[in-house]
Amino acid sequence: MKGTRLNPDKIARLVSEITVPPFFSTIIFFIYSFYLIPAKMQALLVASTLFFLTALVPTLYLIYQLSTGKINHRHVPDKTQRTVPYLIGGACFLTGFVIMSCLKVPRPILALLLASAVNVIVITMLNLKWKLSGHALGAAAGVAALLVLFGWKVLGISLVIVLVGWSRLQLKAHSLTEVIAGAALGFGLTLMQMNIYLRLF
Secondary structure, X not given: OHHHOOOHHHHHHHHHHHXXXXXXXXXXXXXXXXXXOXXXXXXXXXXXXXXXXXXXXXXXXHHHHHHOOXXXXXXXXXXXXXXXXXXXXXXXXXXXXXXXXXXXXXXXXXXXXXXXXXHHHHHHHHHOOOOOOHHXXXXXXXXXXXXXXXXXXXXXXXXXXXXXXXXHHHOOOOOHHHHXXXXXXXXXXXXXXXXXXXXXX
């Protein structure tokens, strides 16, 4: 029986891998695309393009950085090594915003892309002094985006934020303050921006 006991570190590691920000945001963009775009092939094209731009490109850059020894872990625990990956991520979101604007996709997708770009810029600046949890920020931003789209009936999904926060604490990747600050920033900033952009676009 002892050998079958769940290992909290393994569970936390699995949660952290599943909710790594670029790929967690991909899930949100797929939900947005298929909910807002009636033509499913067009929705797939939009979602796949955003997957390539906002998840695959940043991930390939991280793989390159790992292979050249410029970073020492795929989650980049050293905050001094996070600036360039963050900036590339922000540039990818902005590129996605420009492309999707040309394709005239539904406004909420544009709003989420721009909000995501701003979120990355903000965390990049804060990261110069303070290593906020990118996982917590990404999870909270995703939850905020779903609340904007579906309303408070999906509030239960906010448990994802708690789970992600626990995983980062369990792995000793962040302090409690860094996790709470990341989650608060991701949720509040995304909710505020989405409401502003949807009025402007």
